[in-house]
Amino acid sequence: MVLYHITYxxxxxxxxxFVPRIPEEKIEQDEDxxxxxxxxxxxxxxxxxxxxxxxxxxxxxxRVYELEVDPNDNDLMSWEELYMNGxxxxxxxxxxxxxxxxxxxxxxxxxITSFDVREFIVVAQELxxxxxxxxxxxxxxxxxxxxxxxxxxxxxxWIKDIGRDAKNIVLKSLQYEEEYVEEGDPELHYQxxxxxxxxxxxxxNEYYNVHMxxxxxxxxxxxxxxxxxxxxxxxxxxxxxxxxxxxxCWDILxxxxxWNNAAYLYKVKxxxxxxxxxxxxxxxxxxxxxxxxxxxxxYRNKGYGGKIIEDFFEQEKIEKNRVDLIPESEDAARFWRxxxxxxxxx
Numbered sequence: 001m002v003l004y005h006i007t008y009x010x011x012x013x014x015x016x017x018f019v020p021r022i023p024e025e026k027i028e029q030d031e032d033x034x035x036x037x038x039x040x041x042x043x044x045x046x047x048x049x050x051x052x053x054x055x056x057x058x059x060x061x062x063r064v065y066e067l068e069v070d071p072n073d074n075d076l077m078s079w080e081e082l083y084m085n086g087x088x089x090x091x092x093x094x095x096x097x098x099x100x101x102x103x104x105x106x107x108x109x110x111x112i113t114s115f116d117v118r119e120f121i122v123v124a125q126e127l128x129x130x131x132x133x134x135x136x137x138x139x140x141x142x143x144x145x146x147x148x149x150x151x152x153x154x155x156x157x158w159i160k161d162i163g164r165d166a167k168n169i170v171l172k173s174l175q176y177e178e179e180y181v182e183e184g185d186p187e188l189h190y191q192x193x194x195x196x197x198x199x200x201x202x203x204x205n206e207y208y209n210v211h212m213x214x215x216x217x218x219x220x221x222x223x224x225x226x227x228x229x230x231x232x233x234x235x236x237x238x239x240x241x242x243x244x245x246x247x248x249c250w251d252i253l254x255x256x257x258x259w260n261n262a263a264y265l266y267k268v269k270x271x272x273x274x275x276x277x278x279x280x281x282x283x284x285x286x287x288x289x290x291x292x293x294x295x296x297x298x299y300r301n302k303g304y305g306g307k308i309i310e311d312f313f314e315q316e317k318i319e320k321n322r323v324d325l326i327p328e329s330e331d332a333a334r335f336w337r338x339x340x341x342x343x344x345x346x
Contacts, residue, residue: 003040003097005065006047010109010228010273012063017104032087037077037098040067044110045216050094054117054213060230061221062112065105075100083125083150090122092152093212109271110218111228118214121155121167123207127174131155134173139166155207174206227276227304229312232267234258240267240275248294250278268295268308277308281316288318290325309339 005018020036041047044064048055069076077098082091123131128151135141135154139162149158159166181197189197221228232240234255241250257263263282269275276299280292295305313320320340327333327343336343 001042001069001071003042003067003069003099004044004047005038005040005067005105006044006051006062007065008051008062010061010063010269010271012107014063015104015106016065017102018065019102020100031089035087035098035100037100038103040097040099042079042095042097044218045115045213046095048216049212050090050096053211055112055115055216060112061228062110062218063107064110065107067099067103067105069099073099083152086124086126089124090120090152090210092150093120093122093156093210109221109228111221111230113217113219115216116214117211119209119211121152121171121207122210123151123155123174125151127151127206128154130173131170134170135159135162135166138169139163171205171207175203176206177201178204221271226270227308227311228269228271229266229279229308229315230269232265232278234265236267237265237278240278244275244296246278246294246296248292250280250292250294253280253292266312276304279308279312281312286322288323290323305335306339 018038020038022033022036023031023039039050041050044062047064048062071078077087077100079091079095079097082088082096082098088094088096128146128149131151131154132143132146136143141162146154155167155170159170179199179201181199184197186196189195234253237250237253240246253265258265258280261282262284263280266279266281267275268277268279275296277293277295279290279294282289282291293305293309295308312318313323321342323341325336325341325343327336333343
């Protein structure tokens, strides 16, 4: 059986030794905090579900580690075991596995090309009896139908076949009332108003909703490729400019124009995840205008600028005779001419 572990940090080593630990961040505080482990999933999509629910806006690339393991390995805890024991309540949606001893793994880089997002319900297995009782009370369903079904499967998949309102009816049964008082010091409230704050009641759900990726598609990035060129949101560009020493005035671009008029910013990184350059290109009537292109100073005079442009034209399927630009100097004009772009300095 092959299991996967992902990271959005492309700077992590291609080959890495992982040591079991207790994750610093847990989902909704319903994850076990006593067992050190290395987290895996049975697909890349399920890894993303477990890590962040769905891909981060700025991260279209992931590093994926693979582990081939015997399903009967005593150091492996399956997702079924994790769910039935209440170690992780959303594990049926993520198919998370835990491995309990150190392991050394190699990785590959993948680009996320497309995905959808769907809402799911996270519910503990211990609530199955209450869920089944609510269904039996309101619908013509026999108890033995549920067999080995889990609480999660019943609410997220099975229940849609018995009626449009069935899920809402069952979810109402998974609510209880609790008493609470407004935030603040009750004694101070008494001193000011002469009475203690009133006790109020509110409904509390025994479940919660999450949005998770579905229909994920990825392609492997060739390991002999030096750069990752990807579209960049305007706010990302501002953050890059703030953190790096760019010489061009990138912040004067109109945020209402970028992405709305076939005009796109591109970030260029190496396979360790370090930013190398920014590029701004727009298209109109089959012509391409490169309005800005800048390689960070520490990467200049290494041949990167030309390689990036050649990769960019190939990736975006841009014919050089359809490119327009106005170079800022004669040196810049020579650079573009060397790469097949006819231009002159104004």
